[in-house]
Amino acid sequence: MPAFSLEPDQSAWCAELRTLAAERLRPLAEKGEPGHVNQPLLAELGRLGLLERLFTAGALDLCLMRESLAYACTEAETALALQGLGAHPVHAHGTPAQRDRLLPGVIEGTTVAAFALSEPGAGSDAAALSLAAEPDGPSRWRLTGEKCWISNAPEADFYTVFARTTPGAGARGVTAFLVPGDRPGLTGTGLDMLSPHPIGALDFDAVPVTADDVLGEVDRGFRVAMGTLNLFRPSVGAFAVGMAQSALDASLAHTARREAFGGPLRDLQTVAHRVAEMAVRTEAARLMVYAAATAYDEGADDVPQRAAMAKLLATETAQYVVDAAVQLHGAQALRRGHLLEHLYREVRAPRIYEGASEVQRGIIAKELYASLEATP
Structure with missing residues (x-):
């Protein structure tokens, strides 16, 4: 590339x-x-x-x-x-x-969409989900179980829901369904989170679905989920890079004008070196995100590995940069309403959702060893 x-x-x-x-x-x-x-x-x-x-x-x-x-x-x-x-x-x-x-x-922007994959007992382990799609006649099912940590729930107009149609089949027994938010048997509650986005839990009480609600093929829903995540994981990294750059720019401006110990903070070597490290990490993360996205657009074979690397590096980098920016600003950054107070709450979740950092490391290692085994 x-x-x-x-x-x-x-x-x-x-x-x-x-x-x-x-x-x-x-x-x-x-x-x-x-x-x-x-x-x-x-x-x-x-x-x-x-x-x-x-x-x-x-x-x-x-x-x-x-x-x-x-x-x-x-x-x-x-x-x-x-x-x-x-x-x-x-x-x-x-x-x-x-x-x-x-x-x-x-x-x-008049119809609100949501992606319903995670469950109380199956967050990052998507293949272990247990929401049951029980047969209810030819090409009909009833969804029974729970989903949790679903963004835009319970206010979404429709949900892309992943349910188990074949018990015991792992990733091969999952089907994607389109479920309207007002479908009988579907209820939800909002969750109060660290960063107050619309996130909730959904309860499925024999929710009826038919073949018309199936996305893709029956028992091939895991492919739908992973295809979506491979596209969006690098862009989670882009979200993180945007926050890191905002924190970095705020730190540059603050340390250039803030006077301490007889001069601006920028003149203190420990401060200047910290800002330099923030910049280097942010730019490295940005380049990895762009490379992963370009690989996706070009149809490269190593997209899962690149997407995982990009999300991992960028979200971990943003956590470091925002935390360092808070340290450079001191107590003012902890006041409610300050940019860095806002970013400090926002930056934590991306290291967890759409596959936690630990899951990304597992994906990277799996892809690396698969490449080794495929080498003649």
Whole structure:
């Protein structure tokens, strides 16, 4: 893969997105109710054409969008990403009727999508999920069980739900279903999280589904899930890079103007070296994210490994950079409403969702050893 750098038009687009996020999206985000879907924010993302771009652009464009939005407005970034995560399986695996019914509203920001994979006992171990799809006649099932940590739940208009259609078959016995939020037997509750995004738990009490609700093929839902995660994992890294860059820029400005011990903080070697380390790690993470996204767009064979590496490095890097920025700012960064107080709460979750850091290391090791065994 060639050395990576953005084209001038890509850099200009990123700058435009940062401006839009600061001037048009952040004011709407600030008016939102914590822990609930922000409908005006979603609608504005639709009017700006960003939701449509989720389905017309490649992985690199997705990363550029998420990084740029995260720099100026993490709420807008998250709203965009959750629409994409919940609706991408429809775009990639849905029938024409399913796509025509759901995607126009997603693109406009009037239909809220959600990706329902995690369970109380099967978070990162997606192949171990236990939500049961019990036969209820020809091409009919009843869903019984629970989902947990589902973004946009319980307010989503539809859920991409992964359920077990063949017990004991591991990853091969999972099917993806499209389940409307108002389907009989489906209830949910919101969860109060460290970073107050709309996240909830879902209870399925014999929820009816039919062949018309199946995404892809019966017992092939794990492929739907992993295909979606391989696309979105590098972009989780892009989200993290956007937050890291925001924290780094705040630290540069603060240490340049803050006076201590007879001069600006920037003149203290320990401070200057810390800022340099933050910059190096942020740029390294950015390049790995871009490389993984480009590999996805080019159809490379090593996408799972690259996606896992990108998510792992970028999210761990962002945690380090934001924490270092808080240390450089001192107590003011801990006040409610400060940029770094906000980023400190936001930066923790990406190391867990869509596959925790430990899971990413497992994927990387598995791919490495598989490559070794395949070598003549």
